Amino acid sequence: MKSNWHVTRLADIAEINPKENIAKGTVVKKIPMDKLRPFHRDIVGFVYEEFKGGTKFRNGDTIMARITPCLENGKTAKINLLEDGEIGFGSTEYIVFRAKEGICDSDYLYYLVCSPLIREPAIKSMVGSSGRQRVQTKVVQNLEILVPPLHLQEQIGALLKSIDDKILLNNQINSNLVA
8 A cells, every 4th residue: 555655855745834925014813822722733713913024824734833842742733714815924933834736635734744753853853042942944844754645645634634523523512511
């Protein structure tokens, strides 16, 4: 089965920190670090804030904290709360991953970025003063990984997404029962 998988660099299947434009002073949705829950795909909210700088992203992109201790704590999420065509922004302490169309599935990419295949080398690449260490983006871009063909990525991503969706639904049901 894995015979048709191939080794490639992460940057060959995903745009890392893709270019987007938001005019300075424009009020848009911001996703602060505290809106990411450890090891949860979905973001719990956003704030409207004037854009002065930061990482920019669209729905379908994956954001991963690049600073200690947020990365070690599992702060990685898939953007899903913007309108079609809307660009949001967040901390400069995010690395943004966007699946390359026709090469990578965005759900598969999210789960790949959450996996030890990406997280562990990213954590080991951290540099900087104690308490303020950051992932070296170049190290993440150049990670060599074994990747399945697109149709298998789509199947894997859909399966894992359905499990996360079920967990989300069960948590909502539990919250309603408690209320």
